[in-house]
Amino acid sequence: YCGMVAIVGRPNxxxxxLLNRLLGQKVSITSRKPQTTRHRIMGIHTEGDSQxxxxxxxxxxxxxxxxxxxxxxxxxxxSIADVCMVIFVVDGLSxxxxxxxxxxxxxxxxxxxxxxxxxxxxxxxxxxxxLFPHLQELAQxxxxxxxVPISAKxxxxxxxxxxxxxxxx
Ligand code: GDP
Ligand code: MG
Numbered sequence: 229y230c231g232m233v234a235i236v237g238r239p240n241x242x243x244x245x246l247l248n249r250l251l252g253q254k255v256s257i258t259s260r261k262p263q264t265t266r267h268r269i270m271g272i273h274t275e276g277d278s279q280x281x282x283x284x285x286x287x288x289x290x291x292x293x294x295x296x297x298x299x300x301x302x303x304x305x306x307s308i309a310d311v312c313m314v315i316f317v318v319d320g321l322s323x324x325x326x327x328x329x330x331x332x333x334x335x336x337x338x339x340x341x342x343x344x345x346x347x348x349x350x351x352x353x354x355x356x357x358x359l360f361p362h363l364q365e366l367a368q369x370x371x372x373x374x375x376v377p378i379s380a381k382x383x384x385x386x387x388x389x390x391x392x393x394x395x396x397x
Pocket of ligand 1: 237238239240241242243244245246257258260348349350351352378379380381382
């Protein structure tokens with residue numbers, strides 16, 4: 229039995245907003261400023277007699293010169309090791325070198341867990357068609373178990389992520 233889901237991604241893609249939305253509570257601080265989440269934040273979702281533990285991780289960085297960044301990377305990496313499912317959060321409009329680095333970190337041990345790509349901030353995207361080429365490209369980079377366009381802010385498709393998480397138990 230596992231029941232643990234890690235929310236990972238580069239800074240500012242909306243990981244903490246997603247955790248809060250999944251739990252229906254403000255357990256993690258969200259901010260326009262990157263690096264607001266500095267520690268692992270856990271939240272437990274209980275439904276009936278089953279529980280899912282969600283772990284909000286600090287954003288992973290390429291820049292490891294500062295000690296705080298190294299610490300944050302380590303916290304995020306060790307979160308990934310223990311879980312049965314990873315929700316990899318990206319911004320629907322931009323793919324950066326930091327996203328690429330996070331994706332590469334997810335490759336190690338990927339056979340032992342599910343990896344869901346959550347393409348966030350779709351409320352921001354007026355031209356939904358523009359999303360498709362982007363998603364196809366991402367799907368070629370990694371064998372995601374599922375790809376879900378979401379809005380952590382407005383809640384679009386967050387229920388879908390919750391049911392995937394509950395199925396992964
Ligand atoms: P984190 O660093 O990945 O934890 O990102 P946060 O959850 O702190 O969010 C970073 C910024 O993105 C904040 O200003 C959020 O309000 C904003 N944000 C998060 N999710 C969404 C979303 O679905 N749509 C929009 N438009 N903004 C979002
Ligand atoms: Mg955060």
